[in-house]
Structures are given as C-alpha cells and as structure tokens.
Amino acid sequence: xxxxxxxxxxxxxxxxxxxxxxxxxxxxxxxxxxxxxxxxxxxxxxxxxxxxxxxxxxxxxxxxxxxxxxxxxxxxxxxxxxxxxxxxxxxxxxxxxxxxxxxxxxxxxxxxxxxxxxxxxxxxxxxxxxxxxxxxxxxxxxxxxxxxxxxxxxxxxxxxxxxxxxxxxxxxxxxxxxxxxxxxxxxxxxxxxxxxxxxxxxxxxxxxxxxxxxxxxxxxxxxxxxxxxxxxxxxxxxxxxxxxxxxxxxxxxxxxxxxxxxxxxxxxxxxxxxxxxxxxxxxxxxxxxxxxxxxxxxxxxxxxxxxxxxxxxxxxxxxxxxxxxxxxxxxxxxxxxxxxxxxxxxxxxxxxxxxx
Amino acid sequence: xxxxxxxxxxxxxxxxxxxxxxxxxxxxxxxxxxxxxxxxxxxxxxxxxxxxxxxxxxxxxxxxxxxxxxxxxxxxxxxxxxxxxxxxxxxxxxxxxxxxxxxxxxxxxxxxxxxxxxxxxxxxxxxxxxxxxxxxxxxxxxxxxxxxxxxxxxxxxxxxxxxxxxxxxxxxxxxxxxxxxxxxxxxxxxxxxxxxxxxxxxxxxxxxxxxxxxxxxxxxxxxxxxxxxxxxxxxxxxxxxxxxxxxxxxxxxxxxxxxxxxxxxxxxxxxxxxxxxxxxxxxxxxxxxxxxxxxxxxxxxxxxxxxxxxxxxxxxxxxxxxxxxxxxxxxxxxxxxxxxxxxxxxxxxxxxxxxxxxxxxxxxxxxxxxxxxxxxxxxxxxxxxxxxxxxxxxxxxxxxxxxxxxxxxxxxxxxxxxxxxxxxxxxxxxxxxxxxxxxxxxxxxxxxxxxxxxxxxxxxxxxxxxxxxxxxxxxxxxxxxxxxxxxxxxxxxxxxxxxxxxxxxxxxxxxxxxxxxxxxxxxxxxxxx
Ligand code: SF4
Ligand code: SF4
Ligand code: SF4
Ligand code: FES
Numbered sequence: 001x002x003x004x005x006x007x008x009x010x011x012x013x014x015x016x017x018x019x020x021x022x023x024x025x026x027x028x029x030x031x032x033x034x035x036x037x038x039x040x041x042x043x044x045x046x047x048x049x050x051x052x053x054x055x056x057x058x059x060x061x062x063x064x065x066x067x068x069x070x071x072x073x074x075x076x077x078x079x080x081x082x083x084x085x086x087x088x089x090x091x092x093x094x095x096x097x098x099x100x101x102x103x104x105x106x107x108x109x110x111x112x113x114x115x116x117x118x119x120x121x122x123x124x125x126x127x128x129x130x131x132x133x134x135x136x137x138x139x140x141x142x143x144x145x146x147x148x149x150x151x152x153x154x155x156x157x158x159x160x161x162x163x164x165x166x167x168x169x170x171x172x173x174x175x176x177x178x179x180x181x182x183x184x185x186x187x188x189x190x191x192x193x194x195x196x197x198x199x200x201x202x203x204x205x206x207x208x209x210x211x212x213x214x215x216x217x218x219x220x221x222x223x224x225x226x227x228x229x230x231x232x233x234x235x236x237x238x239x240x241x242x243x244x245x246x247x248x249x250x251x252x253x254x255x256x257x258x259x260x261x262x263x264x265x266x267x268x269x270x271x272x273x274x275x276x277x278x279x280x281x282x283x284x285x286x287x288x289x290x291x292x293x294x295x296x297x298x299x300x301x302x303x304x305x306x307x308x309x310x311x312x313x314x315x316x317x318x319x320x321x322x323x324x325x326x327x328x329x330x331x332x333x334x335x336x337x338x339x340x341x342x343x344x345x346x347x348x349x350x351x352x353x354x355x356x
Numbered sequence: 357x358x359x360x361x362x363x364x365x366x367x368x369x370x371x372x373x374x375x376x377x378x379x380x381x382x383x384x385x386x387x388x389x390x391x392x393x394x395x396x397x398x399x400x401x402x403x404x405x406x407x408x409x410x411x412x413x414x415x416x417x418x419x420x421x422x423x424x425x426x427x428x429x430x431x432x433x434x435x436x437x438x439x440x441x442x443x444x445x446x447x448x449x450x451x452x453x454x455x456x457x458x459x460x461x462x463x464x465x466x467x468x469x470x471x472x473x474x475x476x477x478x479x480x481x482x483x484x485x486x487x488x489x490x491x492x493x494x495x496x497x498x499x500x501x502x503x504x505x506x507x508x509x510x511x512x513x514x515x516x517x518x519x520x521x522x523x524x525x526x527x528x529x530x531x532x533x534x535x536x537x538x539x540x541x542x543x544x545x546x547x548x549x550x551x552x553x554x555x556x557x558x559x560x561x562x563x564x565x566x567x568x569x570x571x572x573x574x575x576x577x578x579x580x581x582x583x584x585x586x587x588x589x590x591x592x593x594x595x596x597x598x599x600x601x602x603x604x605x606x607x608x609x610x611x612x613x614x615x616x617x618x619x620x621x622x623x624x625x626x627x628x629x630x631x632x633x634x635x636x637x638x639x640x641x642x643x644x645x646x647x648x649x650x651x652x653x654x655x656x657x658x659x660x661x662x663x664x665x666x667x668x669x670x671x672x673x674x675x676x677x678x679x680x681x682x683x684x685x686x687x688x689x690x691x692x693x694x695x696x697x698x699x700x701x702x703x704x705x706x707x708x709x710x711x712x713x714x715x716x717x718x719x720x721x722x723x724x725x726x727x728x729x730x731x732x733x734x735x736x737x738x739x740x741x742x743x744x745x746x747x748x749x750x751x752x753x754x755x756x757x758x759x760x761x762x763x764x765x766x767x768x769x770x771x772x773x774x775x776x777x778x779x780x781x782x783x784x785x786x787x788x789x790x791x792x793x794x795x796x797x798x799x800x801x802x803x804x805x806x807x808x809x810x811x812x813x814x815x816x817x818x819x820x821x822x823x824x825x826x827x828x829x830x831x832x833x834x835x836x837x838x839x840x841x842x843x844x845x846x847x848x849x850x851x852x853x854x855x856x857x858x859x860x861x862x863x864x865x866x867x868x869x870x871x872x873x874x875x876x877x878x879x880x881x882x883x884x885x
Contacts, residue, residue: 232534266382282646306690326604330655348583
C-alpha cells in the first residue's frame with residue numbers, strides 16, 4: 001500500500017503513485033497539459049516550458065514534466081498566467097517556422113496544433129520572418145522539414161538513447177541551431193538505418209513518413225494493434241490503415257514499458273508491410289493442368305487436394321505424406337496443420353522451416 | 357530463450373555468438389547496445405565479420421566459421437584451469453562433472469587457437485572476462501545452429517553456462533534468438549516430427565492416448581514413430597515421401613544446395629503450396645492455395661522469449677484468399693473428419709486444453725496487453741520470464757563431453773575461400789515480402805558478396821565488379837563488395853535474392869540430430885568474369 005498519495009488538480013482530488021510526475025498524473029486522469037519536449041519514451045528535457053503549472057505554496061510556475069507529486073499538493077493547470085505563457089510559447093513557435101497545417105501529414109495529430117487550439121491562437125502576433133529551408137527527401141522512408149522543427153530534441157534523444165543508432169544531434173549552421181544527421185549529411189546519405197523512431201516521437205510535422213504523404217489524413221486512418229511478422233522479437237505494432245490498405249506502423253505506445261519492443265521498431269517493422277497492398281497477391285486457387293498453373297474454384301482445388309491426400313495415403317501409407325507448417329502463421333493455424341497431419345492423415349511427418 | 361529480452365541490462369557480461377543482432381533482431385540489438393553503453397555491461401562478440409555490436413565490444417573474436425565448438429570448449433578449459441567455475445552449482449544442479457572436466461583436457465588454448473584462427477591471448481582474455489565479470493548471458497542465433505555440428509554448439513553453450521552457474525536469475529541463460537516471428541509458436545504447437553504441443557513426445561503412450569481422445573480417433577490411428585524433418589522429407593522425396601503440403605514456407609529458396617532441392621521436389625507426385633504470393637516453391641506446385649497474411653487475421657504468436665501475444669485483424673484478406681485454418685479445416689472435412697475445429701477460438705480452446713504451458717493464457721489476459729510468457733498453467737499464474745529457476749526441466753543439468761567435429765567442407769586448393777550466409781537489415785528470409793516493399797527494396801535492391809580487401813587484391817577484384825562465385829554444387833554471378841569488415845579468407849552472401857541465390861552454393865550436409873543444414877560454412881572460389 002503506502003506508495004499512494006493524494007493531490008488536488010484543478011480543484012479535484014486524485015490518487016497518485018509516489019515517483020509519478022504531475023504531468024503523468026494529469027494525463028492519466030484526462031487533464032490536458034501540453035508537453036512539447038517531454039514524451040513518455042524520451043523522458044523529460046525541460047526545454048519547452050509548455051507544461052508549466054502553478055503549485056500552491058510555491059512561487060513562480062513549475063514544469064510539470066519534472067515535478068514529482070507530493071501528499072496534499074494543490075496544482076492548478078489553467079490559470080490566467082499559465083494560459084498567457086502557453087499562448088506566448090505557441091506564438092513564438094508559429095512565428096519561428098512555417099507551420100502551415102493545411103496539407104501537413106501531422107494535421108489532426110500534431111501537438112503544437114493541439115496546443116494552439118487549446119490556447120485559441122489562430123495566427124502569431126509577431127511578424128513571421130523566416131527563410132524557407134529545403135526539404136530533405138534523400139531518405140527512402142522519411143521526409144525532414146526543418147521549417148516545422150520546434151527543436152524539442154525528442155528525435156535526438158530517441159535516436160541516441162532509445163534505438164541507440166546515434167545519428168541525430170543538434171548542430172549549428174549560419175548561426176541557427178538545427179537537427180543534423182551525422183556531420184550534417186542528407187539523411188539518405190547518413191548512417192541512419194531508417195528505423196523511424198524519430199518520426200514516431202516528433203510532436204510536429206518536421207519528420208514524416210514518405211510513403212504516407214498524400215495518402216491519408218490522420219482522421220481517415222484506422223489503428224489496429226498487430227504484431228510484426230518478421231523476426232523473433234515480435235514487436236507490438238499500431239498499424240494504421242485506410243481503405244483496407246497498409247499506410248504506416250508505429251511501435252505500440254500503450255503499455256510500452258511492458259512490451260517486448262518498448263515502443264520501438266526496426267526498418268522492417270516500420271516500412272516493410274506494403275507487400276500486403278500488392279496487386280500480385282494470390283487471390284484464386286491454382287491447379288496444374290497440362291503443365292500449366294491455371295485458375296480454379298475453391299471447391300475444385302480443395303476436393304482435389306483432399307482426394308489426392310486420401311489416394312496417396314491409401315496407396316503408400318500415411319508416412320508418404322509430409323507437412324511443412326510455418327514459422328510465420330499463428331499458433332492456432334500451426335495447431336490446425338499439426339492436427340491435420342497427426343489426427344486426420346495419421347503421420348508424424350510434420351516440421352517447419354526453423355531449421356532453414 | 358531461458359530468460360527474457362528485458363534482462364539484457366540485468367547481468368554483468370554478455371556473450372554474443374553467431375548472431376548479427378543489430379541486423380537480424382534490430383530492436384533487441386539496440387537493447388544490448390544500451391545495456392553496454394549505459395549500464396557498463398561487458399560485451400564479448402564472437403563473429404568472423406565486423407558487426408554492429410563488435411564496435412562497442414570489449415572483445416571481438418573473429419573465429420573461423422565452423423569453429424564455435426572449439427571456442428566455447430576452449431573457454432571452459434581455461435575457466436577450469438583457473439578455478440573460475442561455480443563448484444556449488446555444478447555439485448547441486450548438474451551431473452557428469454568428473455568425466456566432463458576430463459574431456460575438456462583436449463581443448464588446450466594452443467589447439468583452440470589454431471582451430472579458431474584467434475590468438476591464445478585473446479582466448480585467455482575472453483575466458484577471464486566471461487568467467488569473472490559476474491552474471492553472464494549468451495545470445496546466439498543461426499550462426500550457432502546452422503552447422504553440421506549445430507547441436508554440439510548449442511550443448512557447448514549450455515555447458516559453459518552450467519559450469520558458471522549462469523541459470524535461473526536475471527541476466528543469465530542460454531538465449532537463442534529466433535529468426536522468424538513464430539518459430540517458437542510453431543514448435544510449441546507440435547509443428548515438429550517428434551512432439552505434440554508443449555513438447556509431449558509422440559512416442560509416449562499417454563501423450564498419444566490424450567491426443568487421440570481429444571481428437572476422437574482411435575489410439576492406434578496415431579503414428580507412434582518419430583516423423584521426418586523438412587531436411588529428410590526433401591532428401592526422401594520420390595522414395596518414402598510422395599506428397600508435400602507446404603504452408604507459408606519457400607523451401608525452394610531457403611533449402612541449401614538449391615539445384616539439388618529443385619531436383620528432389622520434381623520427384624514428388626503431388627505438391628500443395630499455401631501462401632500469399634506465387635513464391636519460387638509455389639511455381640512448381642500442383643495446387644496453389646491463396647492464403648491471408650498476418651495483419652489480415654487474428655490469433656496468437658509466441659516470440660523468442662516465449663511470450664504469447666495476441667494480434668488483431670487490421671485488414672481484410674484479398675477477395676478470393678482464405679484463412680490458413682479455414683483451408684486446413686476444409687481439407688480435413690473433405691477427408692472425412694467432420695468435427696475438425698473451424699474457428700480460431702475453437703482451435704485456441706483446444707490448444708489450451710491439451711497444452712499445459714498455455715492453459716492459463718486466455719485471450720482476455722493478453723488482448724490489448726503485453727502478452728504472457730509460458731509456462732503459464734493456470735489463469736491466475738503470472739507467466740514465467742525466467743526458466744530453470746530451481747531446477748532444469750530434466751532435473752539435473754547434464755554435462756556431456758563433446759568431441760570436436762570440424763565443418764564438413766573445408767577451404768581447399770580448388771575452393772580456397774569459406775562462404776558463410778545470412779541476412780541483411782532490410783530483408784527477411786527468402787525476400788518474398790521484403791523485396792516487395794518499396795522502402796526496403798529502395799534501400800537494398802540486390803545482393804552482393806562481401807570479400808576482404810586482401811583477398812580481393814590477390815584476385816584483382818574491384819569493389820562493385822561482378823564476379824563468379826562457385827562451390828562444388830553450382831555457381832552464381834554477383835556484385836563484389838570489397839571490405840575490411842570481414843575476416844581474410846571468409847566471404848559472406850545474404851540469401852534473400854533469387855537472382856544471386858546463396859543457396860545454390862551452400863552445402864546440404866546437416867547435423868545428424870537436429871537435421872539443420874550447414875548454411876554457415878562451405879568452400880567456394882571467386883573468379884573474375
Ligand atoms: S530513423 Fe532511426 S536511425 Fe534514422 S535518424 Fe531516426 S531514429 Fe535515428
Ligand atoms: S525534428 Fe521534431 S522531434 Fe526533432 S527536434 Fe524538431 S520538432 Fe523535435
Ligand atoms: S520490427 Fe524489426 S525488430 Fe521488431 S519484430 Fe519486426 S523485424 Fe523484428
Ligand atoms: S514538456 Fe516540460 S518542459 Fe517541455
């Protein structure tokens with residue numbers, strides 16, 4: 001028991017675990033506090049000040065992403081002062097880059113846009129002065145748009161401390177700080193392995209997936225929790241689809257600490273599923289006739305298979321049939337093939353390509 | 357795996373052997389890297405190539421392909437000579453010690469150094485670091501198993517861990533990294549010639565009775581002899597094997613000595629292939645059945661750490677394709693088995709009834725959650741992240757002498773180079789899925805042969821040049837990648853690419869017990885064309 005405490009947020013009493021931050025407790029309870037640099041998987045960075053709150057008895061505003069809860073703490077998240085600071089932060093970002101949301105991949109799924117919406121900022125009050133930088137489209141899978149970067153540093157921490165690929169860092173060019181790959185190479189020529197972790201944590205549209213561009217707006221996507229079909233780590237994936245087509249994958253964020261992949265993916269799990277959408281997927285049974293594989297109905301194909309199996313079993317015994325089950329199909333399906341071989345045909349000639 | 361992936365940072369030292377983890381299990385490769393860089397865990401990498409992890413390793417051994425048994429036994433020789441072994445663990449948890457210790461005499465540092473092509477100093481340093489750093493974990497993959505003596509390699513790993521007492525606690529264990537997402541599940545479900553689900557032996561009468569009862573067949577109906585493996589089924593094609601039913605595999609591409617494999621398949625009376633694409637194997641089938649792919653169905657999959665996870669259905673399969681289990685049930689019914697389970701739920705509840713280690717894993721417990729690691733016998737059991745806590749499955753761990761066996765084929769005058777094969781980061785197995793992916797294909801469209809700078813200079817081969825690689829079994833033309841990242845005398849070819857198929861060259865000699873072919877070592881020559 002007693003690692004629980006009570007605290008008050010915006011006049012409501014909540015129970016929390018010792019060690020949690022105010023931001024985490026607020027989020028767990030559906031209270032909106034923006035966080036542009038903090039992400040559950042990259043931790044607190046203390047850079048953006050978007051998460052400021054007021055705590056009774058403490059002077060000044062506090063960063064809730066780094067503030068541990070205490071017994072009987074009284075926190076306010078929506079005072080006038082806080083709203084002023086938030087507005088200011090949004091306006092600064094909006095005037096320091098090109099945050100034109102209309103055709104952005106992140107529209108509807110952007111943390112800066114959310115924050116602007118909550119603060120009621122429609123356009124910055126400061127004059128927008130910005131030299132448009134070129135997009136970096138050199139990578140097969142990822143588009144970098146530094147005009148939208150808010151320099152929160154999430155991508156850098158994720159690349160260096162989550163997936164450990166050590167590609168990204170902050171660098172300076174003509175006096176401006178920006179995110180660079182290696183010693184400022186185009187992403188596609190850098191040591192980036194295109195795991196896409198940086199894209200997944202970026203709060204804005206500065207990093208996006210190339211293959212998703214123009215394919216679907218966020219609101220049109222359906223999210224489903226699946227597992228990766230490639231290696232034995234079996235990463236948990238939130239697969240985004242539209243009109244029965246794969247669009248992109250994110251490592252599952254919910255419960256990420258418990259999952260085998262802790263929210264991460266590799267290039268195969270990230271980009272490797274567009275084979276599902278391919279036109280050359282098999283969509284009809286084929287039967288060899290006069291040396292050629294020709295289309296057949298399911299009934300015809302299944303009858304042929306069953307009768308051939310029975311005939312060969314009759315003639316040469318059950319041991320003349322062999323079954324290769326698959327390291328790629330589910331447990332239930334493997335079990336079904338196993339029962340077919342042993343319980344229906346009567347042979348132990350069943351194996352799979354784990355050996356190969 | 358005896359232990360879990362999350363424990364990578366819980367021990368003191370890690371031995372990575374026969375796995376290019378950052379390419380083949382990339383997310384876990386990152387976890388090992390994190391453990392080493394942030395927690396200061398010591399890392400030993402044993403691999404003839406420079407791999408992602410060797411850059412951060414405390415020791416990188418480039419042993420000759422096929423010499424792993426010698427390396428692992430040689431380490432134990434040194435450990436015992438220096439009295440670094442765990443006497444208490446050996447006395448309490450193992451048997452066969454005296455004879456085993458004697459058998460290690462053979463593996464003197466000098467002999468092992470010669471067999472492995474590494475220095476005595478490096479060998480000593482490795483043994484010392486691994487034995488004295490504290491808790492040690494071994495991670496390995498097909499680099500250990502795909503040899504004509506793969507079982508010896510696995511046993512050598514297990515014995516090394518036994519004499520050091522590296523079992524049952526976090527950050528230890530013998531941890532094979534499974535190459536395909538549901539290898540573990542396919543094995544657990546009895547997709548093996550010798551066992552039903554949960555490794556219940558087919559030669560055991562009680563097990564046969566139990567399954568016969570559950571399936572409503574006569575006890576005598578069930579085959580009471582161990583069946584054939586994929587390797588022997590291909591070998592016996594046309595003789596004892598007349599017909600193959602192949603679900604979601606592409607053995608024409610993945611089998612060693614491809615020309616021979618094709619010849620074998622041609623001898624069969626009837627081949628059924630059930631898959632999502634017209635793979636190389638489907639092209640030679642008599643009947644091809646179109647199946648649904650992974651995200652188009654729901655069900656459970658078991659990862660390399662025995663974690664059973666539930667996958668939801670994200671997409672509809674192509675119109676005209678059917679689910680694998682549906683097809684199997686249809687065939688069963690047409691063969692007269694009218695009560696064959698036809699839904700995923702029915703199948704899973706049957707699995708739970710017959711499989712003690714899965715009995716406690718209900719769908720409800722793993723849907724939208726992180727899954728459970730078997731054994732999980734009851735619905736209130738929390739699952740088992742670490743195996744062999746208090747005792748081994750067989751009781752006492754068996755320390756069994758291992759006689760050194762070299763690879764079947766050596767580099768020789770005519771074929772002076774040693775070929776080893778494997779995967780790339782961007783591709784998977786026979787490439788039928790990844791080569792159809794735009795981004796993955798975009799990054800790596802074709803195969804190549806890696807050759808050491810010195811060997812290339814001798815042959816006057818330049819980087820990017822097309823060369824001819826031949827073994828006793830066949831030859832391929834392929835682009836040369838000249839690099840210092842591979843040991844002299846060794847060449848590497850990824851096996852994903854049909855047009856430059858490494859498996860035209862590989863040797864189909866296999867381990868007498870595991871029946872796993874020797875993909876990792878064969879002799880080749882390279883010529884300019
Ligand atoms: S894609 Fe992965 S490797 Fe590349 S920069 Fe992003 S996080 Fe780093
Ligand atoms: S690219 Fe995205 S994640 Fe990286 S610093 Fe810029 S805004 Fe933050
Ligand atoms: S995303 Fe990569 S590491 Fe994860 S299961 Fe798939 S192939 Fe393996
Ligand atoms: S989220 Fe707290 S400072 Fe950025």
